[in-house]
Amino acid sequence: MLSTRHLPSLASIRAFEAAARHCSFAKAARELDTTAASVSYHVRCLEQETGVRLFLRFAQRVELTESGAAVAREATAAFDALRASFLHAAAAEETRLSLTTLPSLGTSWLTPKLGRFRAKHASIALEIELSADAQDLVGGRFDAAIRNGYGNWPGLRTHALFPSVFMPLCAPALRETAKALDDPQRTLEVPLLGRPDWWALWYRAHGRMPLPPASHFGPLLSAEYLDIAAAVAGQGIAIGSPILFRSEIDAGRLVPAHALVVGTGRTFWFTYPAARAQSRKIGAFRDWLEDEAARDREAARPFLRKIKIVEPQS
Amino acid sequence: MLSTRHLPSLASIRAFEAAARHCSFAKAARELDTTAASVSYHVRCLEQETGVRLFLRFAQRVELTESGAAVAREATAAFDALRASFLHAAAAEETRLSLTTLPSLGTSWLTPKLGRFRAKHASIALEIELSADAQDLVGGRFDAAIRNGYGNWPGLRTHALFPSVFMPLCAPALRETAKALDDPQRTLEVPLLGRPDWWALWYRAHGRMPLPPASHFGPLLSAEYLDIAAAVAGQGIAIGSPILFRSEIDAGRLVPAHALVVGTGRTFWFTYPAARAQSRKIGAFRDWLEDEAARDREAARPFLRKIKIVEPQS
DNA sequence: CGACAGGCTAAGTCAAACTTATGCTCAGCA
DNA sequence: TGCTGAGCATAAGTTTGACTTAGCCTGTCG
Numbered sequence: 001m002l003s004t005r006h007l008p009s010l011a012s013i014r015a016f017e018a019a020a021r022h023c024s025f026a027k028a029a030r031e032l033d034t035t036a037a038s039v040s041y042h043v044r045c046l047e048q049e050t051g052v053r054l055f056l057r058f059a060q061r062v063e064l065t066e067s068g069a070a071v072a073r074e075a076t077a078a079f080d081a082l083r084a085s086f087l088h089a090a091a092a093e094e095t096r097l098s099l100t101t102l103p104s105l106g107t108s109w110l111t112p113k114l115g116r117f118r119a120k121h122a123s124i125a126l127e128i129e130l131s132a133d134a135q136d137l138v139g140g141r142f143d144a145a146i147r148n149g150y151g152n153w154p155g156l157r158t159h160a161l162f163p164s165v166f167m168p169l170c171a172p173a174l175r176e177t178a179k180a181l182d183d184p185q186r187t188l189e190v191p192l193l194g195r196p197d198w199w200a201l202w203y204r205a206h207g208r209m210p211l212p213p214a215s216h217f218g219p220l221l222s223a224e225y226l227d228i229a230a231a232v233a234g235q236g237i238a239i240g241s242p243i244l245f246r247s248e249i250d251a252g253r254l255v256p257a258h259a260l261v262v263g264t265g266r267t268f269w270f271t272y273p274a275a276r277a278q279s280r281k282i283g284a285f286r287d288w289l290e291d292e293a294a295r296d297r298e299a300a301r302p303f304l305r306k307i308k309i310v311e312p313q314s
Numbered sequence: 315m316l317s318t319r320h321l322p323s324l325a326s327i328r329a330f331e332a333a334a335r336h337c338s339f340a341k342a343a344r345e346l347d348t349t350a351a352s353v354s355y356h357v358r359c360l361e362q363e364t365g366v367r368l369f370l371r372f373a374q375r376v377e378l379t380e381s382g383a384a385v386a387r388e389a390t391a392a393f394d395a396l397r398a399s400f401l402h403a404a405a406a407e408e409t410r411l412s413l414t415t416l417p418s419l420g421t422s423w424l425t426p427k428l429g430r431f432r433a434k435h436a437s438i439a440l441e442i443e444l445s446a447d448a449q450d451l452v453g454g455r456f457d458a459a460i461r462n463g464y465g466n467w468p469g470l471r472t473h474a475l476f477p478s479v480f481m482p483l484c485a486p487a488l489r490e491t492a493k494a495l496d497d498p499q500r501t502l503e504v505p506l507l508g509r510p511d512w513w514a515l516w517y518r519a520h521g522r523m524p525l526p527p528a529s530h531f532g533p534l535l536s537a538e539y540l541d542i543a544a545a546v547a548g549q550g551i552a553i554g555s556p557i558l559f560r561s562e563i564d565a566g567r568l569v570p571a572h573a574l575v576v577g578t579g580r581t582f583w584f585t586y587p588a589a590r591a592q593s594r595k596i597g598a599f600r601d602w603l604e605d606e607a608a609r610d611r612e613a614a615r616p617f618l619r620k621i622k623i624v625e626p627q628s
Numbered sequence: 629c630g631a632c633a634g635g636c637t638a639a640g641t642c643a644a645a646c647t648t649a650t651g652c653t654c655a656g657c658a
Numbered sequence: 659t660g661c662t663g664a665g666c667a668t669a670a671g672t673t674t675g676a677c678t679t680a681g682c683c684t685g686t687c688g
Binding site: 009011012061 | 667675676677678679683684685686
Binding site for chain 2: 664665666667668
C-alpha cells in the first residue's frame with residue numbers, strides 16, 4: 001500500500017483537502033477552478049490508494065469520516081506551512097539585493113550615493129561585490145550587475161546609465177604644468193597616471209601631440225580610482241572619467257587638465273537576467289539608479305557635450 | 315505572484331524537496347524514478363513562479379540558498395506529516411470493522427461467537443448494526459454486511475455462509491402436541507408462531523396437510539428470534555432456522571416439531587464492496603466467519619441433508 | 629410534480645509532466 | 659595535457675495523469 005517514502009498523488013491530496021474544508025465536492029471544485037467530477041475522482045483515487053475511507057457519501061452531500069477529518073487537518077496544516085514558507089522566502093528575497101560592480105564605479109561613484117538609496121528603500125539591504133571581471137549572473141549568486149561595455153549580453157536586460165569617457169584630470173596646483181598637453185614646446189614635468197591604452201587613445205583623438213614615451217607614465221595601479229587618488233595627491237596627471245570622479249572635481253581637489261573628452265562608444269549599464277524582470281527589489285534599485293545617473297549626466301553636461309569617439313585598436 | 319490560497323505546482327515542490335534533501339538533481343531524479351531534466355525543469359518553474367532563488371548553480375552541482383533551505387525544511391516536514399497522517403489513518407482503519415446484519419442472525423447466531431473472533435483478532439474492534447433492511451454498502455458507512463438472498467448484488471463481493479431454511483421448532487414439552495402437524499385427525503392445540511408466509515410454504519412442501527386458518531397463528535412479532543423465544547417459553551410452535559437457533563436445540567430448550575426442512579433457494583452471505591477486497595480487516599473477518607459457518611453447516615448436517623426447495627409465490 | 633443541486637461513473641480530451649537528445653563545464657586520472 | 663564521466667541546462671517531442679463532458683440518480687424545495 002504505502003511504501004516508506006511514497007506519498008499519494010499530491011493533486012489528489014489537494015482536491016481532498018479543499019473538499020474537506022468545504023465538506024462539499026462542488027465547492028471545492030469552485031475554489032480550485034475545476035469540476036466536481038475531477039474532485040470526486042481524486043478523492044476516490046486517494047481512498048482507493050490509501051485504503052482509508054475519507055468521506056461518507058449521501059445523495060447530495062458528503063461527510064468527513066473521523067479518519068478523513070484527521071488527515072484533512074494535517075493536509076491543511078501542511079499546505080498552509082508550505083504556503084507560508086514560500087511567502088516568507090519571497091518576502092525575504094525582496095529585502096536583499098546583491099550587486100556586482102566595477103571597483104572604481106563602486107568605490108567612487110556608487111558608494112557615496114547609498115545613503116540616498118537607503119533613505120528611499122529602507123527595507124532593501126544592498127550587498128555589493130567589487131570585481132574588475134564581469135561576474136556570472138545566471139548561477140544565482142548575484143541579482144544584478146553594473147558593467148561597462150556595449151550592452152549586448154545574451155539573456156540579460158540592460159539599462160544605460162552614462163557613457164564611459166575619459167579625460168586628463170589633475171590637482172589644481174598642476175594646472176600650469178598641464179598646459180604641456182597642448183604645447184609641443186613644453187616638457188611634461190609630471191608623470192601621466194592611469195591606463196596607457198586610454199592615454200594612447202586620448203593622444204590619438206588630440207591629433208596634435210605625439211604620445212609621450214613610456215618613461216613619462218607613472219606606475220600601473222590596479223584600479224582607476226587609485227590613479228585618481230594619486231592625481232589628487234599631486235603626483236601627476238591622471239586619465240579618468242569626469243562622471244565617476246565628479247565629487248573630486250566639485251570639491252576642487254581635481255580640475256580638468258585638458259578640455260578634450262574621449263570615448264570609445266562604451267557605456268556603463270545596469271543589467272540583470274531577463275527572468276528576473278519581475279523582481280520588485282531589482283526594479284526599485286534600477287529606478288533609483290537611473291535617477292542618480294540622469295542627475296549626474298546632467299551635472300556633467302559641459303563635459304559630455306562634445307565627446308570625441310575613437311575606435312579602439314584591436 | 316502568490317495569491318491568498320494559491321500554492322505552486324505540487325509536483326514542482328515534490329521535485330524541489332527531493333533535490334534539496336540530496337543537494338543534487340541527479341540523485342533526486344533517481345529517488346523519484348524520473349530524469350534530472352525533469353527535476354531541473356520543476357525547480358526552475360518553482361523559482362520562476364515564486365521569485366525565490368532556491369539553488370545556486372555550479373557546473374556540476376547545486377547549492378541550496380538560505381531561502382531554499384528554509385523552504386526545504388518546511389516541505390520535508392509537510393510531506394512527512396502528510397505521510398504519517400495517511401499511515402496512521404490506514405492503521406486506524408484496520409482496527410475497526412462495521413458490520414450490518416439481520417437482527418436474528420446478529421442476535422442468535424453471530425453474537426454468541428464473537429468471543430472467538432475477539433480472541434483470534436484482538437486488534438479488530440467489531441461494530442455491529444442490526445437491521446431488517448439491507449443497508450447501503452457504497453456510502454462508506456459500513457465495511458461489510460451479512461445478508462439473506464440470492465447473492466446477486468452488483469458491485470459487491472459475496473461469500474456464502476449457509477442456506478436459509480426453516481422448520482417447525484417447539485419446546486420439548488410440546489413434542490406430543492406437535493404431532494398434529496402430521497395427523498389430520500388431531501387438532502392443533504397451540505398457536506403457530508413466526509412468519510405466516512414461511513408456514514404457508516412449509517405446508518405446501520408438506521403436501522399432506524391443509525394450511526391452518528389464520529386463527530391458529532400467534533401474534534406477528536418483529537423478528538424471528540422473538541418467535542423462537544416464545545416457542546422456548548412453550549407458547550406455541552415456531553418456524554425457524556435450525557442453524558440460527560442451533561444453540562437452543564443443543565441446549566434442549568427446543569426440539570424439531572417435524573422433520574421436514576424447507577428452503578426457497580436463499581442463502582446467508584457475507585458481502586462487501588468489491589473495491590474493498592484489499593482490506594485486511596475484511597479479509598480477516600471473512601475468513602473467520604467462513605470457518606464458523608462451515609462448522610455450523612457440519613453440525614447441522616442431519617437437518618441439511620434433505621432440504622425441500624419450494625418456489626416462493628410472487 | 630418539476631426544477632435544481634450535488635453527488636457518481638464512463639468515455640473522451642488535454643496540458644502539465646516527463647523524456648530524449650544535445651551541449652557545456654568541471655574534476656579526476658593516466 | 660588530453661580524455662572520460664558526472665551533472666548541470668535547454669529545446670523539442672511524447673505521454674499520461676489530470677481534467678472535462680455527458681448522462682444518471684437522489685433528495686429537497688416551491
